[in-house]
Amino acid sequence: MIADGRMGAAVLRSAARLAQGYLLSAVVGIALGILLARKRWAQVTLRPLVLGLQALPSICWLPLALLWFGLSEAAIVFVVVMGSLLAVAISTEDGVAAVDPLLLRASGVLGIRGARFYLGVLVPAALPGIVTGLKLGWSFAWRALMAGELLFVAGGLGQLLQQGRELLDVAQVVGVMIAIVALGTLVDQVAFRILETRIRRRWGLVEAA
Amino acid sequence: MWAVLTRLRHRLASRHLLVPWRGREGLAKLTVRSVGHTFGNEVVALRNVDIAVHSGEFVCLLGPSGCGKSTLLYALAGLVRPSGGRISLDGVEVTGPGPDRVLVFQEPALFPWLTVRQNIVFVLRAKGLSRAAARVRAQEFIGRVQLAGFEDTLPHQLSGGMRMRVSLARALAMDPAVLLMDEPFGALDAQTRANMHVLLQHIWMRYRKTVVFVTHDIREALVLGDRVVVLAGRPGRVLQDLEVRLPRPRDPDEPALVEMSRQIRGLLQHAERASESPAPAAPSKEVGDDETAPDSAGVPDRASSGMGARR
Numbered sequence: 001m002i003a004d005g006r007m008g009a010a011v012l013r014s015a016a017r018l019a020q021g022y023l024l025s026a027v028v029g030i031a032l033g034i035l036l037a038r039k040r041w042a043q044v045t046l047r048p049l050v051l052g053l054q055a056l057p058s059i060c061w062l063p064l065a066l067l068w069f070g071l072s073e074a075a076i077v078f079v080v081v082m083g084s085l086l087a088v089a090i091s092t093e094d095g096v097a098a099v100d101p102l103l104l105r106a107s108g109v110l111g112i113r114g115a116r117f118y119l120g121v122l123v124p125a126a127l128p129g130i131v132t133g134l135k136l137g138w139s140f141a142w143r144a145l146m147a148g149e150l151l152f153v154a155g156g157l158g159q160l161l162q163q164g165r166e167l168l169d170v171a172q173v174v175g176v177m178i179a180i181v182a183l184g185t186l187v188d189q190v191a192f193r194i195l196e197t198r199i200r201r202r203w204g205l206v207e208a209a
Numbered sequence: 210m211w212a213v214l215t216r217l218r219h220r221l222a223s224r225h226l227l228v229p230w231r232g233r234e235g236l237a238k239l240t241v242r243s244v245g246h247t248f249g250n251e252v253v254a255l256r257n258v259d260i261a262v263h264s265g266e267f268v269c270l271l272g273p274s275g276c277g278k279s280t281l282l283y284a285l286a287g288l289v290r291p292s293g294g295r296i297s298l299d300g301v302e303v304t305g306p307g308p309d310r311v312l313v314f315q316e317p318a319l320f321p322w323l324t325v326r327q328n329i330v331f332v333l334r335a336k337g338l339s340r341a342a343a344r345v346r347a348q349e350f351i352g353r354v355q356l357a358g359f360e361d362t363l364p365h366q367l368s369g370g371m372r373m374r375v376s377l378a379r380a381l382a383m384d385p386a387v388l389l390m391d392e393p394f395g396a397l398d399a400q401t402r403a404n405m406h407v408l409l410q411h412i413w414m415r416y417r418k419t420v421v422f423v424t425h426d427i428r429e430a431l432v433l434g435d436r437v438v439v440l441a442g443r444p445g446r447v448l449q450d451l452e453v454r455l456p457r458p459r460d461p462d463e464p465a466l467v468e469m470s471r472q473i474r475g476l477l478q479h480a481e482r483a484s485e486s487p488a489p490a491a492p493s494k495e496v497g498d499d500e501t502a503p504d505s506a507g508v509p510d511r512a513s514s515g516m517g518a519r520r
Contacts, residue, residue, distance in 0.1 A: 102318050121320065
């Protein structure tokens with residue numbers, strides 16, 4: 001399976017979808033989280049919606065996605081986005097709400113406004129919380145993608161897994177499962193762990209060793 | 210020139226080194242006119258406060274905790290909107306925070322993810338300076354607060370006093386019309402605080418910024434200020450507006466300064482007793498909070514621009 005390149009192709013295919021969906025949900029999720037934390041109207045109107053929709057398992061978006069986007073790449077990316085967007089938004093909101101009010105006041109006094117305030121002060125100040133959200137969002141996105149690929153046949157690791165079942169090939173099934181675990185762990189434990197530690201150290205949240 | 214010198218000599222010769230401020234001609238830089246502030250919970254933080262700060266003056270707002278001095282400073286910064294009266298800078302009413310009135314907080318309030326230099330460059334860039342100009346300017350002020358060599362250090366790797374110096378450098382680099390300071394050295398140990406007083410005096414003698422400095426430490430106010438505005442609490446009002454006529458740099462242990470500090474302490478204690486004694490009869494806000502500025506407390510009375518208390 002690895003030798004004939006099916007595995008490699010499937011991994012690439014899944015990774016490409018994940019990258020698209022995850023990036024989109026990270027950008028929109030962070031923006032949404034900031035909006036929720038900073039604007040009263042957003043808090044009143046969007047917050048109940050966000051909290052409510054979070055109770056919906058992401059795969060439940062698939063039927064709707066298929067109706068809207070048809071049997072296309074967009075449908076599966078949509079499921080990935082919906083799976084991770086809200087988790088990112090909620091953690092970002094928490095992160096922004098936890099920013100030291102003194103820092104915000106100091107920014108006002110020093111005349112920092114507009115984009116410079118949001119990108120230069122608010123996002124970095126909330127970054128420890130945002131990274132937690134991104135990590136959570138990553139694992140949700142990964143799950144959503146696998147579920148989507150299992151149900152919606154269009155290449156990728158999920159399909160390889162499904163194919164294994166149809167061919168009664170336990171080795172293939174277990175092999176793909178191991179690949180999924182390996183990939184998930186690699187990103188979660190290695191990439192995010194390093195990122196988190198570096199941020200916490202730079203921000204002075206832990207004593208630099 | 211001679212006239213100025215003779216007058217100066219005369220003043221120094223006379224033993225009245227702490228006298229009521231007589232006011233100055235010309236337009237004040239920062240004007241506080243009959244400002245009052247009542248918090249949502251009906252606590253009167255400030256009542257009828259009048260202060261005029263002229264360009265190049267170092268004014269200390271001195272008072273016990275809870276006398277509304279920080280509220281007043283925050284109102285000057287535009288962070289608090291007073292419920293009555295008017296605050297104006299160069300004749301323009303203050304309505305919100307702005308880079309022309311930089312406030313130095315009790316905490317350094319540095320951006321923790323930026324190095325010392327980046328902290329200063331960042332705010333200068335927000336002010337519209339080019340990257341190169343901001344770097345040069347940051348370097349100048351880092352040197353001015355004696356932090357050369359720490360440009361690339363992160364705030365959490367510095368000591369409390371050093372962080373405060375960065376905060377001071379950042380505020381000075383902004384070149385505000387008025388520098389507002391809210392007990393900036395309150396959280397430092399005595400030794401570091403004394404060093405900061407020396408540093409701040411030297412910096413001030415060089416740049417002659419208009420400064421409004423809030424403190425509850427009488428000695429600190431006398432070491433730093435041209436004027437000491439003594440405030441009393443409940444409700445916050447100006448007791449006395451005093452001019453400190455001591456040459457700089459000042460030594461906190463100078464006998465004259467120690468004597469002045471004794472006078473002011475007497476004044477504050479007297480005010481406190483006066484506001485406490487009618488307490489059982491006067492929880493109503495109209496009674497019992499005037500007649501508190503005494504003539505007998507050892508400081509020549511005649512607070513020209515102060516003396517709120519009456520509505």
